[in-house]
Amino acid sequence: MVRASAGAYRVYLAEDLQVDIEQAAAGTDRAECALVAGEPATAGQLAAQARAVLGRPLLPGVEAPWLDGKRRELSRLLLRALEILAEARLVSGEYGHAVAAAEEAVTLDPFRESSHRLLIRAHLEAGNGAAGLWAYERCRQLLAEELGVDPAPETQALHAVMLRAGAALEPVAPVPRTSSVTARSAKVCPYRGLQTFEEADAEHFFGRDADVSRLLERLEASKFLAVLGPSGSGKSSLVRAGLIPALRQGALPASDTCAVRVLRPGSEPIKTLARELTRLDPSLDEPATARRLFEDDRALHRTVEAAADAGSPRVVFVVDQLEEVFTLCVDEEQRRAFLDALATAGTAPLGRVMVIATLRADFYPRLADHPRLADLASSHQFLVTPMDEVGLAEAIVGPARKVGLRLEEGLPETILRDVARQPGSLPLLGHCLLELWERRADGTLTVGAYRDAGGVEGALAGRAEAVYLSLSPDEQLVTRRVLLRLTQPGEGSHDTRRRVSFSELPTQPQECETVETVVDRLTEARLVTTGGTLPATAGWRCPTRP
Incomplete structure (x- = not known):
């Protein structure tokens, strides 16, 4: 119940409701008592939970x-x-x-x-x-x-x-x-632009605390969780920079002892999964492991159990962008084997595997062709909804204050008003904040710089247009072709991003140098990203060149 008095509001909570901060304070007291009593494991668990809050x-x-x-x-x-x-x-x-x-x-x-x-x-x-x-x-x-x-x-x-x-x-x-x-x-940029927040960016990840808490609640009851949301909703960042750090800090019982493996399925999901298992247990042979995964849906579960007998901890498999099994993998049998392996591992009684998968919501109906995983996802899912105004304010202000940046009076309110007029604008906001940081003056983000950058709606388009116009006509032609190759046309769904190797981009040998120049410029402008299994930009070489 909320009552107004003396120019303020007082909130009266029901007796069965608890405030997380008060629970954390009590947990800290219990942790200290456990430490004095010679129970360091209990003390560590309680203190880690309090620290997370x-x-x-x-x-x-x-x-x-x-x-x-x-x-x-x-x-x-x-x-x-x-x-x-x-x-x-x-x-x-x-x-x-x-x-x-x-x-x-x-x-x-x-x-x-x-x-x-x-x-x-x-x-x-x-x-x-x-x-x-x-x-x-x-x-x-x-x-x-x-x-x-x-x-x-x-x-x-x-x-x-x-x-x-x-x-x-x-x-x-x-x-x-x-x-x-x-x-x-002046040196630390707390904003990621169009890029996903990674685990290493956790200290700059703000605005999703409530969602992280809800994810943890669901994982207390299940070893499988599908994190769904539209494109650009922040699913990957939520899991990578929010959920994973919380697990590592002991937010769930013994979760700080788990091994966490993050993977994207790619065009060969079974091979990807086998590679992660061999990293977990170097004694495994990758081709043999891939064959077992393809032939037996229990292989993932059994391999982890065997590693556990050798002293390895429980394993959390984070399958980011699960939709890649539909957009990149053309082998139906391999797709089936991969999804069945996840379903078996995520439901094995007393199993040591936890599976967390992010999936674009418009691909959710495609799971109907894989009933076992579809049943799991329908029962154990979390829908990532747009951030509310409080969360957006935290995402704008929190990272800046973390590194000592100042925000000019009225800037957060101006940005929030513009975001409210642009549904689904989280990626645009991310890029706009990056532009603001690059235009900072004496450690201050200003309203003038925000306007000059084009605001939430125009910052990304302005950056892309500026880069495109700075290229020569030949480079512009190659740019259009490169961007098309980085797009996977949707079939009954929206288009998606597509990862490619550099060797796929040139259409003829003499284009290699131009393609390299274009990709360098796009990467420098943070309009495309490189990394993962791809060579670094400086090391890219055309196959026909020495």
Whole structure:
């Protein structure tokens, strides 16, 4: 129930409703008790769950005095959860996880010596004395330069232990020197443009916290989940930069111990799956594994179970852009074998495989030809809907603030109004924000730069037109042909992007150099992407050239 009084609103929750922040605070208390009681596994799980909640921004884009105090309170609570998590991982012998948690705490509050000490201890326990010394030196320099004080006696005692152990200060990594907000914002672009947010971009991925929570809820009840949505809805980014990091942080029981394999089916999905299995277990023979997958729908499940007997963890297979089995794979038998393997692995009782597949919604009816997977997808699916205004505001403001960028007053509101007039404009918004970053002035994103770029609707078209007009007539002709080859015409559905190798683009040997120039220009303008199994642009060579 909501009541208005004294110029504000008060929300009264039903007794059976709980607030996630309050649950996280209570979970942090329980984690500390578990750690004291000698139960590091329980402490780590509780602290990781609390960290996943407390690490989300509180009402980004909203400024109010009461919010400042609440944000400081949550920041202190997050620090406490991170330190408990680091200590629990340290006691459990999970030194890599301990280092990661301690580093996050140090980044959150560089002047908190207890976090620095945890980081030093984690490096020492991992047998990396040099990294421990560098961590101490970073702490000492920061305190001396910013506060004019020496490290606390406890921190100095750790330093003495390292010296007695014979640790040597080696150049394992430079000491970060990123105190200047302006310098940082000048170098770090927090926006991805038209590209998918990857797991490494998680810290810049905002606006989908509620969706990540709902995905986790569904995975608590099923080992299979189909993530559906229209083209450009952000399915891949949601899974790669939202869900996967949450799983790695222990958002589900023991999910931080899972191996995560991300793949796109491509034109030979069975071969792709076999390749991922051999990466999971290098003792496997890839051609033999592919044959087993083709002949037996239980092969995926059984291969992972066999690896589990050898000590491997549970495996999460993220099949991104599942529609490629229809758009790129022309072998019906291979398509059937691949989809049946996913269905069997995702339903095996007590199995160790979890399957998460993203699929364009207009391809969902095509699953009808594969009843087993269709039944699974109909029962266990999540529909990615357009971001609401709050989520869009977070996606605009959150990444900028993360790297210290300032937004001119009125800019977020201007962008949001334009987005509201353009349904399905998330990709256009992404490119527009990238254009804004490239036009930043002294670390500030301005309304003037937004207008100059063409706004949400015109930024992408303007960039593409500018690149096209800068090309010679011959290059323009090749550009049209290249873009056509990068498009897969739809049959009863919208056209889709198509991945190609460079060798497919030239139609005759003398075109190779022109094609390379065109692709370089399109890539530089971020209108096409290269990578994955394709050679890097600088290394592309026409087959007829030396």
